Amino acid sequence: MASTLPPLNPANVQGDILVGLPKKVQHYLFFQIDDDVTAFRKRLRLLIPLITTTVQVQDDRAKIVANKKKAAELGKAPELLRLSGVNIAFSQFGLNKLGIKDNLGDTAFATGQQKDSQGLGDAGAPDANNNFVPNWINAFKNQIHGVVIISGDCDLTVTATQAAVLAIFNIGAHITLHEVITVKGVVRPGAEKGHEHFGFLDGISQPAVKDFDTKPNPGQETVSQGVILCGREGDVVAGTTTPFTRPAWALDGSFLALRYLFQLVPEFDNFLKASADPTKGFTSDLLGARLVGRWKSGAPVDVFPLADNPAAGKDPLQNNNFRYDFPNDFDTQDRCPFAGHTRKTNPRNDLEQLGFSTENRRIIRRGVQFGPELTPEEVSSGKTHHGRGLIFAAYCGSITNSFQFIQQSWANNQGFPIQKPVSPGFDAIIGQNNQGPDDNGPRSMSGANPNNQTATLSLPIEWVVPKGGEYFFSPSIPALRDTFSL
Numbered sequence: 001m002a003s004t005l006p007p008l009n010p011a012n013v014q015g016d017i018l019v020g021l022p023k024k025v026q027h028y029l030f031f032q033i034d035d036d037v038t039a040f041r042k043r044l045r046l047l048i049p050l051i052t053t054t055v056q057v058q059d060d061r062a063k064i065v066a067n068k069k070k071a072a073e074l075g076k077a078p079e080l081l082r083l084s085g086v087n088i089a090f091s092q093f094g095l096n097k098l099g100i101k102d103n104l105g106d107t108a109f110a111t112g113q114q115k116d117s118q119g120l121g122d123a124g125a126p127d128a129n130n131n132f133v134p135n136w137i138n139a140f141k142n143q144i145h146g147v148v149i150i151s152g153d154c155d156l157t158v159t160a161t162q163a164a165v166l167a168i169f170n171i172g173a174h175i176t177l178h179e180v181i182t183v184k185g186v187v188r189p190g191a192e193k194g195h196e197h198f199g200f201l202d203g204i205s206q207p208a209v210k211d212f213d214t215k216p217n218p219g220q221e222t223v224s225q226g227v228i229l230c231g232r233e234g235d236v237v238a239g240t241t242t243p244f245t246r247p248a249w250a251l252d253g254s255f256l257a258l259r260y261l262f263q264l265v266p267e268f269d270n271f272l273k274a275s276a277d278p279t280k281g282f283t284s285d286l287l288g289a290r291l292v293g294r295w296k297s298g299a300p301v302d303v304f305p306l307a308d309n310p311a312a313g314k315d316p317l318q319n320n321n322f323r324y325d326f327p328n329d330f331d332t333q334d335r336c337p338f339a340g341h342t343r344k345t346n347p348r349n350d351l352e353q354l355g356f357s358t359e360n361r362r363i364i365r366r367g368v369q370f371g372p373e374l375t376p377e378e379v380s381s382g383k384t385h386h387g388r389g390l391i392f393a394a395y396c397g398s399i400t401n402s403f404q405f406i407q408q409s410w411a412n413n414q415g416f417p418i419q420k421p422v423s424p425g426f427d428a429i430i431g432q433n434n435q436g437p438d439d440n441g442p443r444s445m446s447g448a449n450p451n452n453q454t455a456t457l458s459l460p461i462e463w464v465v466p467k468g469g470e471y472f473f474s475p476s477i478p479a480l481r482d483t484f485s486l
């Protein structure tokens, strides 16, 4: 199938997938489609011209670069660029509601995230019918049909764009789309821009997509287009060459795993302080870096195991150039613990040395932080009083192959990576061991302390708390036109 396809046309692909909508603020408008489905589909057609394609995002990003360059030449602050972007994606509930009966061929997507939450390790309890109900906020316990992603340079732009989107679907009393919840993300201020709330630079390691990202940075792996886009070469069942069976309209669409993840920042910081041993050079900064796999600057511990290197951390030519293949890397935790977040979620040589490919496990991470900066009271009490965290968003050609597998079989699996001299333990950042109502079961990891690598470090609480989410499919522009709308 793949070889007879026309080459990828970026104008057909929604802009958040391959490039990422530029954003300082980003709203995720989770919605239900009203019973007048025909009216919804007609209105959706009117939304299509507003959907930001990959080509438009490339243009917007070029404008941002040119604006900064011009400002630098003039010695002035860059002019304010009003930019906004809109994308849309649908859940399995949404497809059902629209009457689109084709099977997209992804079990996790078809199941939906709420049913999948127990398998992902989220805390929760069975209801009267013995169905597992996660400890999510109520809005996400509704059936969510879709999400509109709205991004922009500031709150005002995004709020205005959201109003324009809603005005397309809801005219006067004729409502075709109901808002379930809008989750509002905002990039952190000042020097923390690009850093998630624990303080670490995020969004560094992304796969390059073949024949699209033609100049990968050193260490950045190039994956087949089908690892991210359905129907393209490499859209195969993991570990096989068997293509997934997808409907023709799925071509150039991508699955989207969205998670509303709260972060307990003061609690995490206090744990680092209490568990470090600075008199022996084991500082809380080093411990944090080893739990994540990178220093806060982004510098990878596999290359800079003893001290941060902020210049390398922000340099794309250096910050991803590692494979956990230094001599001793496979068997020791000298440089990076086996359970470090980046090593768990993309183990590179740990699997390749054993003859396994990681290509089909790769995801493109978008998403954005939400919530305020820490208050002085939170710092002094060591307790979270205000909700903050990460709206995690991962695009992939298969949720079952990648997002679900990474969380379930790698992050939550104490024995992964395999064939190590000691049990790696849980991913300290996202690993979950929930076994029932509010049961944050015990978690631990080995190798946190480079001076005592077989020692087990108990991880007393889960600092990342899932409170909602859903699996979506982000269709191509032709699919939106020919299959989703009327």
Ligand code: HEM
Pocket: 196, 197, 198, 200, 201, 202, 203, 204, 205, 206, 259, 261, 262, 263, 292, 294, 341, 342, 343, 345, 346, 363, 389, 390, 392, 403, 406, 407, 411, 429, 430, 464
């Ligand atoms: C990388 C933080 C949730 C998968 C990273 C990095 C940080 C980070 C700081 C390193 C920067 C980079 O390489 O881009 C977090 C936080 C999370 C979270 C604070 C929750 C609040 C998740 C989840 C998954 C995930 C739920 C998937 C199940 C990954 C992957 C990488 C990564 C695949 C890239 C690893 C690599 O290629 O080296 N994360 N993350 N993360 N994270 Fe997360």
